[in-house]
Amino acid sequence: MSKNHAVQTPRAERWGSSLGVVLAVAGSAVGLGNFLRFPGQVVNHGGGAFMIPYVISLLIIALPISMTEWAMGRCGGRLGYHSPLGIYYAVSHKRTGWGICGGLAALAPFVINMYYIFVESWCLLYALQYLGGLLAPLGLSFSLFPHCEPGLYFTDASGYGEFFGSLVGISENGVLFRSFKSSPLILATLICAVANFALVYCGIAKGIERFCKIAAPLIILCSIIVIIRVVTLKNPTGAAGQSFLDGLGFMWNPTRDIIGENGEIIGRTNIWQALADPETWLAATAQIFFTVSICLGAISTYASYIKPKDDIALSSLTATSANEFCEVVIAGFMTIPPAIMFLGVQSASNLGSSFSLGFVVLPNVFGLMPFGQFFGFVFFSLLFLAAITSSMSLVQPTVALFQESFHWQRGSSVILAAFMNFIGSFIVCWYTQGLVALDVFDFWLANFTPIVFSIIQTSLIVFVWKLPALQAEIDSGARVRIPRLLGYVVKYVSFPYLVCIAVFWGVRNLGDRFNEIRSNHVAQLSLGFFVVLIVLLTLLSMIVMKRWEREEARHKAISGQTSQDQS
Ligand code: PFF
Helix, strand or coil: CCCCCCCCCCCCCCCCCHHHHHHHHHHHHCCHHHHHHHHHHHHHCCCHHHHHHHHHHHHHHHHHHHHHHHHHHHHHHHCCCCCHHHHHHHHCCCCHHHHHHHHHHHHHHHHHHHHHHHHHHHHHHHHHHHHHHHCHHHCCCCCCCCCCCCCCCCCCCHHHHHHHHHHHCCCCCCHHHCCCCCCCHHHHHHHHHHHHHHHHHHCHHHHHHHHHHHHHHHHHHHHHHHHHHHHCCCCCCCCCCCCHHHHHHHHHCCCCEEECCCCCEEEECCHHHHHHCHHHHHHHHHHHHHHHCCCCCHHHHHHCCCCCCCCCHHHHHHHHHHHHHHHHHHHHHHHHHHHHHHHHHHHHCCCCCHHHHHHHHHHHHHHHCCCHHHHHHHHHHHHHHHHHHHHHHHHHHHHHHHHHHHCCCHHHHHHHHHHHHHHHHHHHHHCCHHHHHHHHHHHHHHHHHHHHHHHHHHHHHHHHHCHHHHHHHHHCCCCCCCCCHHHHHHHHHHHHHHHHHHHHHHHHHHHHHHHHHHHCHHHHHHHHHHHHHHHHHHHHHHHHHHHHHHHHHHHHHHHHHHHHHHC
16 A cells, blocks of 8 residues: 555654553553442453353454554554544455444544543542541641542441442432532542643643553552552451452452352352343454454554554563453552452342442442552542543544544634533433433444444455455564464454344343433433444544545645656
8 A cells, every 4th residue: 555645644743662652551551440330240251150251352353453553553553544434444455334434433432532531530530539538637627528528538338339329429429510619520630630631732742642551550550559458357246158259259260159148158159041141242342342442543543653664462461461461450559359258248249330439339349458558549540640641642533533624723613622522421411310320331432333333344454454454564574474274264253253242232221221311311321422423423434534535635646647658
């Protein structure tokens, strides 16, 4: 493929270093999905039995597909394209239908960010509230909530649930907007959004990469502090089945004893039953998509800023492994074992939503452990930092799309993206009753879209771009040799597995969700919003591709004329 002149992004942006791109992609992957969603999924799906489909999905989906996504991203970048629209267009040899798919791929991360920053602001407020209590010895204590003492401590376990419910406005729509004094959440969401867009505005190397280089060591430091605390905890209640190892065993043993109300063993979980339940496989695969940030345009956009001859093979493996280390080892150590040590399997696994573990159960645990207020502060600061590095990758594909579409500078593109982001975040922040809007956004964007786009993206790679081109792209500049087998795994293992997952998933989930749309006006409003965005993006993609075609034809005519004149 020849270099494309049609796309005149203002200046070719690049990552400053190979380490920078790996940290940025790992930063995208390591986020709230690792520290909140993953432990919540493990607990909700029976502990160790969940880890089997999880590891299988990691091997046959995450590792190969993220590498193919890096490859298509770098290929697009070499041809002058950085948005998912441009990358799909380039890799599909300039086919409009695929280009439209690429345009729509930019939508998913962008809409995820609309609620992601809302959750990010919960972490910020929890961290600050803990800090308010920690500063007491210096006489600087403060509380962000009028009905709370500085710090986050309740004598009664139900206090943590009530605190969380009132923080996020779970009882009533619009309640967060009533007074900034009673709830600082809107202000916090605004601060997160501004920080997020300001960093993206600073650019690929000067904003995203620089911030990831600062955040990564801080995240590691915070993790080490919390992990040292957790592994040195003694069995706090002395009750059987509540040691640190019991907590780890819950996460890793595929079968375990079922404990009754009074602590007695009433049976044993059945691994085959858990594995025969498609729900476990669906949950594990969805978690893999979300945590590795694949099939949503984020990785390919980041990879498009790599220099054409820089390695992608080792970088992709490193970023995915770093994410898995943070998820399975760090988050796995920090969350599930302490919850089980302090509260027992019964109470710790009665979660309901995956937010409960992070925002209700763990604060309760921090309230019970020595120096818990300090560790609570460190834990939520870690979450906040990890969330920001992910947020930036959720926004960049749309910013790149606007840059390419309108030939705009980064600033104007960031402003338009921020404006659109505020509209979506407003819906999520207003309709907080039962967190319905957040749930609708999360279901359609973080569950449905990755499954659909995993099939679209993999089809594009294996059937249109084709395996030889994929292999050549991966091999170019590679610091490790990736066997040809990779392409065959993607084509004959990952792709059929994804199709099966999609079919199962559709049969299981779509019926209920369509019923919800009929009966729930928040779901209708949210979906209406998505439809408007889809229509706008489709039109934009078509117009932009027409322009690229015209510009290319004009360029060819000019170069033909020049060579005639010369001869
Ligand atoms: N991987 C991020 C997390 O675990 O929180 C979330 C995410 C970021 C998903 C970027 C998708 C994406 F494109």
